[in-house]
Amino acid sequence: MTYTFDFIVLGSGIAGLSYALKVAPFGNVAVITKKERAESNTNYAQGGVAAVMSAVDSFELHVEDTLSTGMGLSHRDAVEVLVREGPSRLRELVEIGVQFTRKNGVLDLGREGGHSVNRIVHAKDLTGREIERALLQAVSETPNIRVFENHTAVELITEHHAADAARGRQKSIHCWGVYALNSIEKRVDSFTSRVVLLSTGGLGQVYLHTTNPLIATGDGVAMAYRAGATIANMEFIQFHPTTLFNSGSPSFLISEAVRGFGGILRTQDGEEFMQAYDPRKSLAPRDIVAYAIDTELKRRGEEYVLLDLRHLPADEVREHFPYIEEVCRTRFKLDITREPIPVVPAAHYSCGGVVTDVDGRTSILGLYAAGEVGMTGVHGANRLASNSLLEALVFSDRGARASVEYLRSSAPPIPSVRPWDDSGTLNSEEWILVSHNRREIQQIMWDYVGIVRSNHRLERALRRVELMRNEVEPFYKKTRVTEGLIELRNLVQCAELIVRCAMQRKESRGLHVTTDYRERDDLHFLHDTIAE
Ligand code: SIN
Numbered sequence: 001m002t003y004t005f006d007f008i009v010l011g012s013g014i015a016g017l018s019y020a021l022k023v024a025p026f027g028n029v030a031v032i033t034k035k036e037r038a039e040s041n042t043n044y045a046q047g048g049v050a051a052v053m054s055a056v057d058s059f060e061l062h063v064e065d066t067l068s069t070g071m072g073l074s075h076r077d078a079v080e081v082l083v084r085e086g087p088s089r090l091r092e093l094v095e096i097g098v099q100f101t102r103k104n105g106v107l108d109l110g111r112e113g114g115h116s117v118n119r120i121v122h123a124k125d126l127t128g129r130e131i132e133r134a135l136l137q138a139v140s141e142t143p144n145i146r147v148f149e150n151h152t153a154v155e156l157i158t159e160h161h162a163a164d165a166a167r168g169r170q171k172s173i174h175c176w177g178v179y180a181l182n183s184i185e186k187r188v189d190s191f192t193s194r195v196v197l198l199s200t201g202g203l204g205q206v207y208l209h210t211t212n213p214l215i216a217t218g219d220g221v222a223m224a225y226r227a228g229a230t231i232a233n234m235e236f237i238q239f240h241p242t243t244l245f246n247s248g249s250p251s252f253l254i255s256e257a258v259r260g261f262g263g264i265l266r267t268q269d270g271e272e273f274m275q276a277y278d279p280r281k282s283l284a285p286r287d288i289v290a291y292a293i294d295t296e297l298k299r300r301g302e303e304y305v306l307l308d309l310r311h312l313p314a315d316e317v318r319e320h321f322p323y324i325e326e327v328c329r330t331r332f333k334l335d336i337t338r339e340p341i342p343v344v345p346a347a348h349y350s351c352g353g354v355v356t357d358v359d360g361r362t363s364i365l366g367l368y369a370a371g372e373v374g375m376t377g378v379h380g381a382n383r384l385a386s387n388s389l390l391e392a393l394v395f396s397d398r399g400a401r402a403s404v405e406y407l408r409s410s411a412p413p414i415p416s417v418r419p420w421d422d423s424g425t426l427n428s429e430e431w432i433l434v435s436h437n438r439r440e441i442q443q444i445m446w447d448y449v450g451i452v453r454s455n456h457r458l459e460r461a462l463r464r465v466e467l468m469r470n471e472v473e474p475f476y477k478k479t480r481v482t483e484g485l486i487e488l489r490n491l492v493q494c495a496e497l498i499v500r501c502a503m504q505r506k507e508s509r510g511l512h513v514t515t516d517y518r519e520r521d522d523l524h525f526l527h528d529t530i531a532e
Helices: 014-026 059-069 078-095 127-140 218-227 256-260 286-301 315-319 322-333 387-408 429-450 455-476 483-504
Strands: 003-006 007-012 029-030 147-149 151-156 177-181 187-192 194-199 237-244 264-266 305-308 341-350 354-355 368-369
Touching: 007 014, 014 029, 014 147, 014 194, 014 387, 029 354, 059 078, 127 387, 147 341, 151 218, 151 483, 194 218, 194 354, 194 387, 218 354, 218 368, 218 483, 237 256, 237 286, 237 315, 264 286, 264 455, 315 322, 354 387, 368 387, 429 455, 429 483
Parallel strands: 003 187, 007 029, 007 194, 029 147, 194 368
Antiparallel strands: 151 177, 177 187, 237 341, 264 305, 305 341
């Protein structure tokens, strides 16, 4: 089946839905999403949206905090845009009905690591869910937007998929849509359009322990890379310092806002340890806190550290963190007001991705990216807490304006596109390989490409990942695609990109720490890593 729309949006998180609402007045929009519409990384975000919303704060301070956390690699132009346009985007969310937490009618601003003042706008500890709720409500009231649930993008449509007559005429690569697997009908459909937004979120599932939901398999980065887009900075994987120990998959996040509220990290014997790593102690940026925890665990041979809230008023803890308190109490039999929380780091966020300019344009014409899948240059070598939802809002808005302009002015017509061809492919009985391989790639990445790396570990990882790629690609070519296989292929692709970028960066900076090059080397590495 072939569908044609004016705009195609891949993913239904904050970036995709915000963009869809902005472009809907200019054409019809397909939002394609893997599961149900609310299932996105956004939905799991606890902390909030960082924005300059108080008199004690300033654009300069937020810019400075973002740049200093990014360790020299954040692009100042993108950071300025992020910070200056943030408050307006946030007010738009309020206008569509997002209920942020207020105190005496004024937004309650929380604190997180690396921020020099309180600036986290939040909805208790379920900010992402509240934003997603309001955006979905607005989308449901917008007739021009059609949401395709249970559709997994397989491949972007480019010149490569055009019928012969159109091939070779274009000098640059264009994106004209996507092939997507309808998981219910078990059929690959063609969705064509002159503008596509990638807003597929993150890739945390590359790692064994992650805060990301099962859908976060790096589909956007992998597809864009295969289509020829520029990808950068994949070595900068952010590990969230505090997820509940042994909480299953995905790991249950204990928001950084808990430390912002006064939670203290301690070793199992009750000792505070963060002062040895950073004067900001438990409120240092995430790269430092995750590294400190990892170091203490290895030094002591222990499995977790403790996040202690017992000194804080119990009723205030319950009031500020109702979700975390309830999940810990009911699901994990842990009263966080009376017992310290056992925590460990887990993969949380990819600072690299599909390179875009400040208007969301990728290196492929007609292909835009916003949210975690994109690499605007804001985060550099480490992301400042709660800048991610903000980035998604600001750059999806700019991407929407740029896409509308592109559609009006220079977007060429859609050529005739070949339908998906799965003749000659087989239904395989060997699905078990898929799940085994997924687990294997996660284990490899966790063991060899984690918080602390080395040449030796990266080389081991690369050999194993290449082996998996050489197994998965032929399997993909001869087998009828399934969601599991598509995801596995993308996970392997992303793993390889992460390892290859990490191997290029022969220094330690931000989220990339290697025992072979312990120092930051501005002379040779003060630049993005372009994936080869
Ligand atoms: C958190 O609540 O700690 C996550 C927020 C973020 O990733 O910025």
